[in-house]
Amino acid sequence: MAIDTIPLWEVFIRSRNGLAHKHVGSLHATDVTLALQAARDLYTRRGEGLSIWVVPSNAITASDPADKEMMFEPTASKIYRHPTFYEVPEDVGHM
Amino acid sequence: MPAGSITVAETPLVRFLLRRADDALILGHRLSEWCGHAPMMEEDMALANMGLDLIGQARSLYTYAGEAEAQGHGEDDFAYLRDVRGYGNLLLVEQPNGDFACTMVRQLLYSAFIDPYWRALATSPDATLAAIAAKAEKESAYHVRHSAEWVIRLGDGTPESHRRAQDALDGLWAFTGEMFETDDSERHLIAAGVVPDPARFEAPWRAMVADIVAQATLRLPQGGWMQKGGRAGRHSEHLGHLLSDLQYMQRAFPGASW
Numbered sequence: 001m002a003i004d005t006i007p008l009w010e011v012f013i014r015s016r017n018g019l020a021h022k023h024v025g026s027l028h029a030t031d032v033t034l035a036l037q038a039a040r041d042l043y044t045r046r047g048e049g050l051s052i053w054v055v056p057s058n059a060i061t062a063s064d065p066a067d068k069e070m071m072f073e074p075t076a077s078k079i080y081r082h083p084t085f086y087e088v089p090e091d092v093g094h095m
Numbered sequence: 096m097p098a099g100s101i102t103v104a105e106t107p108l109v110r111f112l113l114r115r116a117d118d119a120l121i122l123g124h125r126l127s128e129w130c131g132h133a134p135m136m137e138e139d140m141a142l143a144n145m146g147l148d149l150i151g152q153a154r155s156l157y158t159y160a161g162e163a164e165a166q167g168h169g170e171d172d173f174a175y176l177r178d179v180r181g182y183g184n185l186l187l188v189e190q191p192n193g194d195f196a197c198t199m200v201r202q203l204l205y206s207a208f209i210d211p212y213w214r215a216l217a218t219s220p221d222a223t224l225a226a227i228a229a230k231a232e233k234e235s236a237y238h239v240r241h242s243a244e245w246v247i248r249l250g251d252g253t254p255e256s257h258r259r260a261q262d263a264l265d266g267l268w269a270f271t272g273e274m275f276e277t278d279d280s281e282r283h284l285i286a287a288g289v290v291p292d293p294a295r296f297e298a299p300w301r302a303m304v305a306d307i308v309a310q311a312t313l314r315l316p317q318g319g320w321m322q323k324g325g326r327a328g329r330h331s332e333h334l335g336h337l338l339s340d341l342q343y344m345q346r347a348f349p350g351a352s353w
Contacts, residue, residue, distance in 0.1 A: 006135070027137050028135060028136075028137060029137060030248065031248075033244055034244060034245075034248070037141065037240070037241055037244065038137040038138075038140075038141065040237075041137065041140045041141040041144050042137060042140050045140075045144065
């Protein structure tokens with residue numbers, strides 16, 4: 001099977017308990033079982049993870065780079081959304 | 096014997112360790128031959144990973160063999176300074192890679208035997224042996240899963256992949272009987288309760304392989320004559336070529352390191 005006809009998968013790894021799965025890359029595999037195995041072989045060789053998700057790349061809906069200004073620029077002026085104006089009591093510690 | 100080869104002071108335990116280590120080293124070396132040549136990058140990594148698992152197992156077993164032998168030999172001496180007749184690996188693992196189907200079928204036939212074998216050996220009263228087996232079992236469990244999934248897909252794939260997988264199974268079948276054989280040396284350890292009898296793994300192995308072969312829509316070879324001799328150092332012509340590649344540097348430049 002030519003490589004360009006094998007489906008593409010996105011790989012997400014959770015490195016520790018309590019953390020979220022994080023996108024680490026992609027790979028080619030014919031089906032979900034082999035995709036999971038390939039993800040293990042490609043992306044967890046140095047103890048990177050405790051859990052793997054693989055998702056067909058074509059299942060992801062992405063924002064359009066052309067919409068960048070409309071989508072993301074309006075937030076730049078909304079500095080009041082950052083919680084930096086509150087006084088955090090000493091006892092609270094890290095937030 | 097070529098100049099520079101070592102003479103091993105064999106005891107049943109040393110012989111046992113060297114045989115199991117040789118299985119792992121030779122199969123690991125075979126898988127390393129795929130590096131840069133696999134059908135796709137994902138599988139290149141998978142084959143190299145499995146090869147590294149096996150070479151790691153060989154290193155642990157050789158090191159323990161050196162301790163048990165107490166002649167000052169280390170893992171490198173056993174790997175690089177023994178000739179073909181000194182190697183006690185199964186004939187199955189020295190067979191050439193052939194095509195991808197052949198490599199995967201060979202991996203399945205071996206891994207489906209060695210995984211439950213390691214699991215049993217992990218309860219050995221010999222603590223070092225038990226620890227090596229426990230670590231190896233986690234690796235071989237993945238080798239079973241990976242090779243089985245591929246054999247199923249190749250067998251139940253295209254007419255071409257089916258034919259190649261069936262050819263591989265038919266061609267390698269005669270080398271499987273040796274996995275369940277023992278000799279007087281190993282029976283000594285079995286009687287002492289140090290290692291399990293490989294014969295008891297034959298029926299479950301056959302059932303497992305038959306199940307995967309059925310899923311793969313392949314035909315399980317029936318009975319037939321079994322080729323033996325690897326454990327006694329009588330190898331196919333392939334091992335000499337493999338060792339000339341594996342040992343070249345140490346034979347040409349004894350003691351070289353970097």
